Amino acid sequence: MMADQAERLRQLSRESRAAGGGLANRTPARVLTITSGKGGVGKSSLVVNLALALANLGQRVLIIDADIGMANVEVIFGCTADYNLSHLLKGSRTLPEVLVTGPRDVRFLSGGSGLRDLREFSKLEVQRVINQIMFYDQQVDYILLDTGAGISSTVLNFVLAADEVLLVTTPEPTALTDAYALIKTFAYAEGQAPIRLVVNRVADQEEGTAVATKLMKVARQFLDLPMEQLGYVLDDTAVGKAIRRQNPLLIQYPDADAARCIEAIAERLLYGRTQQTMPSSGISGFFRKLLQRI
Ligand SMILES: Nc1ncnc2c1ncn2[C@@H]1O[C@H](COP(=O)(O)OP(=O)(O)OP(=O)(O)O)[C@@H](O)[C@H]1O
Ligand SMILES: [Mg+2]
Numbered sequence: 001m002m003a004d005q006a007e008r009l010r011q012l013s014r015e016s017r018a019a020g021g022g023l024a025n026r027t028p029a030r031v032l033t034i035t036s037g038k039g040g041v042g043k044s045s046l047v048v049n050l051a052l053a054l055a056n057l058g059q060r061v062l063i064i065d066a067d068i069g070m071a072n073v074e075v076i077f078g079c080t081a082d083y084n085l086s087h088l089l090k091g092s093r094t095l096p097e098v099l100v101t102g103p104r105d106v107r108f109l110s111g112g113s114g115l116r117d118l119r120e121f122s123k124l125e126v127q128r129v130i131n132q133i134m135f136y137d138q139q140v141d142y143i144l145l146d147t148g149a150g151i152s153s154t155v156l157n158f159v160l161a162a163d164e165v166l167l168v169t170t171p172e173p174t175a176l177t178d179a180y181a182l183i184k185t186f187a188y189a190e191g192q193a194p195i196r197l198v199v200n201r202v203a204d205q206e207e208g209t210a211v212a213t214k215l216m217k218v219a220r221q222f223l224d225l226p227m228e229q230l231g232y233v234l235d236d237t238a239v240g241k242a243i244r245r246q247n248p249l250l251i252q253y254p255d256a257d258a259a260r261c262i263e264a265i266a267e268r269l270l271y272g273r274t275q276q277t278m279p280s281s282g283i284s285g286f287f288r289k290l291l292q293r294i
Contacts, residue, residue: 028282033162037178039149044072053266084112161289196230208232
């Protein structure tokens with residue numbers, strides 16, 4: 001039943017792409033930065049599996065690992081990138097050489113230290129890379145950017161340059177305090193992108209809603225910042241098991257509770273009623289905004 005529906009959506013999106021020279025191609029890719037206050041709350045696992053869930057719904061997805069020095073996405077995704085964005089910026093590798101294609105045609109680009117060190121490259125070098133990557137604005141519907149935890153200026157820049165921010169937290173009080181600290185920095189920096197909450201590792205739906213409601217309430221009350229609850233993910237041993245097998249949850253245990261929750265999040269991203277969102281700026285827009293900030 002679920003599979004039927006997914007296949008129908010894939011078919012629909014293939015048809016709309018084929019129609020009229022590809023209507024779907026006119027909008028640039030939507031850039032989602034996935035972040036958290038506290039580390040280890042489940043960002044990388046969410047990024048990989050959300051990418052697969054979106055791909056199941058007919059979306060073309062590119063993951064960019066912007067967590068410098070950590071190869072989280074590679075481990076969870078079960079793919080290895082020999083080269084990264086730094087090689088591209090230095091001109092020693094081409095885009096096809098740094099892009100890896102994983103399961104379900106989800107593409108993956110390792111940021112290396114390239115995104116952080118953008119300002120060490122000349123305008124010309126950066127522009128050359130943007131020009132190459134711009135091609136992918138027509139080839140990709142979603143770009144999911146996995147960041148490290150915390151409020152470093154690098155992470156904040158990724159958050160501020162995104163079209164949308166997915167803020168991941170767990171119900172733990174420490175994770176919530178750190179999430180609030182991050183939102184506060186975002187508000188003070190006059191961030192414009194909508195922030196959407198994902199509460200990970202909850203015991204049940206009620207806990208997810210309660211945690212999100214609490215955080216949304218303080219953000220509105222003290223920062224005048226509207227947020228939206230995008231979804232919750234149940235605490236599920238299958239998540240850790242999949243990571244240990246280096247095979248994504250959605251492939252290894254597609255019927256797991258957590259997998260179902262992530263599929264629901266993907267559906268809400270695609271079809272859900274959302275608060276007013278900014279137009280997609282695409283990968284080139286993301287780089288442009290990033291460059292303005294550094
Ligand atoms: N829904 C879940 N249920 C059970 N365990 C989970 C769930 N989500 C994540 N985990 C566990 O949390 C651990 C950390 O997950 P992950 O690496 O995705 O977090 P992260 O936020 O990317 O961490 P970092 O901040 O270090 O990058 C994983 O090893 C996994 O076992
Ligand atoms: Mg991570």
